[in-house]
Amino acid sequence: MIRTQIFLTNDQSHQLRELKKVTGKNQSELIRQAIDTYLDRQTTTDRQAILESARGLWRDRQDLPDLFALRAEFERGGQ
Template sequence: MIRAQIYLTTHERRKLTVLAHETGKSKSELIREAIDQFIETHQAFKQDKLTILRAAKGLWANRDDLPDFKMLRKEFDKRHKDKHE
């Protein structure tokens, strides 16, 4: 393991100490568990976003009821350009 120093607020330190006494775990162990859980949650969230984006790919393809987005974009770009000249 690699030693790392962190700064805690007084409130965080107090709550961590109470939790350590309640669980019988060291403060360091609780911090490592919290970091592991944060990393796992973050990675799962990233994967969920990627899955959703992949599922949405082509969602509007071959639809006749939608406007021509390329034309809308050209009109928007032209108006935006005219405003800033």
């Protein structure tokens, strides 16, 4: 782990002290947990944005097979 220092507001510090009492975790654990939660949300948001930007990417391609026809053929058993 890497040691770092941060400045907290009085309210943040007070809420962390109260949360320590309830959870039994120390301040460092609570801060790491909060950072992990934040980073997970950012990763999910980034992934969603990437997927949305790729929507319709191949819409105008003429060199791809008709997927609906392929699917219908597959469902008929390839006959």
